[in-house]
Amino acid sequence: MSVKLTSRQVGDVTVIDAAGRITLGEGASRFRDMIRELAAKGNKNLLLNLAEVSYIDSSGIGELVSGFTTVTNNGGSLKLVGLSKRVKDLLQITKLYTVFDVYDDEAEAIRSFTRVAR
Amino acid sequence: MGGCKRGDIERGDIEGTETELESNLQSVDKAEAIVLQEAKKAGFDDEVQHQIGAAVREVVVNAVVHGNRYNRNKKVYLDIGRSKNKLSVTIGDEGSGFDPNAVADPLAPDNLLRQSGRGLLLARAFVDELDVHPRPGGGTEVRLVKNLIKS
Numbered sequence: 314m315s316v317k318l319t320s321r322q323v324g325d326v327t328v329i330d331a332a333g334r335i336t337l338g339e340g341a342s343r344f345r346d347m348i349r350e351l352a353a354k355g356n357k358n359l360l361l362n363l364a365e366v367s368y369i370d371s372s373g374i375g376e377l378v379s380g381f382t383t384v385t386n387n388g389g390s391l392k393l394v395g396l397s398k399r400v401k402d403l404l405q406i407t408k409l410y411t412v413f414d415v416y417d418d419e420a421e422a423i424r425s426f427t428r429v430a431r
Numbered sequence: 432m433g434g435c436k437r438g439d440i441e442r443g444d445i446e447g448t449e450t451e452l453e454s455n456l457q458s459v460d461k462a463e464a465i466v467l468q469e470a471k472k473a474g475f476d477d478e479v480q481h482q483i484g485a486a487v488r489e490v491v492v493n494a495v496v497h498g499n500r501y502n503r504n505k506k507v508y509l510d511i512g513r514s515k516n517k518l519s520v521t522i523g524d525e526g527s528g529f530d531p532n533a534v535a536d537p538l539a540p541d542n543l544l545r546q547s548g549r550g551l552l553l554a555r556a557f558v559d560e561l562d563v564h565p566r567p568g569g570g571t572e573v574r575l576v577k578n579l580i581k582s
Contacts (some may be wrong), residue, residue, distance in 0.1 A: 375546040406556045
């Protein structure tokens with residue numbers, strides 16, 4: 314199964330709900346397209362909900378990083394919420410925990426954008 | 432299952448399979464499925480099976496994309512050996528060779544935001560042994576070993 318991505322608006326934050334696998338090929342390119350599209354529309358506060366993501370490979374990790382850079386260069390921020398143990402392990406192995414803002418709770422993640430905006 | 436099975440092999444107490452795969456991304460799924468079947472037979476639990484599958488995917492992607500460069504005339508060779516205490520998977524390509532020491536360290540602060548270069552790091556993290564060496568006859572071979580720890 315490839316990745317399924319849907320977005321919803323919570324106040325000033327665009328939450329992207331991802332489900333499935335973010336891997337080389339369709340999964341990673343769908344993710345890339347969505348981030349670019351949202352960034353181009355001017356959405357600056359992006360929260361990626363990975364709760365339903367079962368697996369991310371190195372290409373998927375590359376797309377997360379690329380999305381982070383795109384959004385940051387655009388004056389916004391991309392944060393992560395709902396990581397499974399597998400995905401947390403990936404961020405530990407790749408040291409990307411030091412790069413991404415990671416939250417366990419969506420409400421807390423949403424509030425963190427408000428704090429920065431003010 | 433796909434792929435061209437070259438046959439079952441038996442070496443003493445080691446059983447396994449040898450498979451030839453095409454140089455395309457479908458082979459990544461095929462290789463994972465074949466290895467997962469063997470990992471299950473060997474008795475690895477679901478989480479360890481996932482780790483072995485993830486390591487195999489990373490190495491097969493490297494073989495297809497960087498080794499064989501999607502060349503339809505080149506194959507990816509998947510050899511699996513299963514004994515009572517470990518699973519070993521060797522993935523070979525017909526590329527122009529590869530020096531793992533020449534890959535930029537993906538954990539160096541300057542490289543953390545690079546888009547690529549993490550495949551071997553992840554594969555290595557998921558198995559007990561990983562070694563890269565030239566493949567006899569040309570290309571690169573990567574051997575992965577996962578030990579079976581019985582509880």
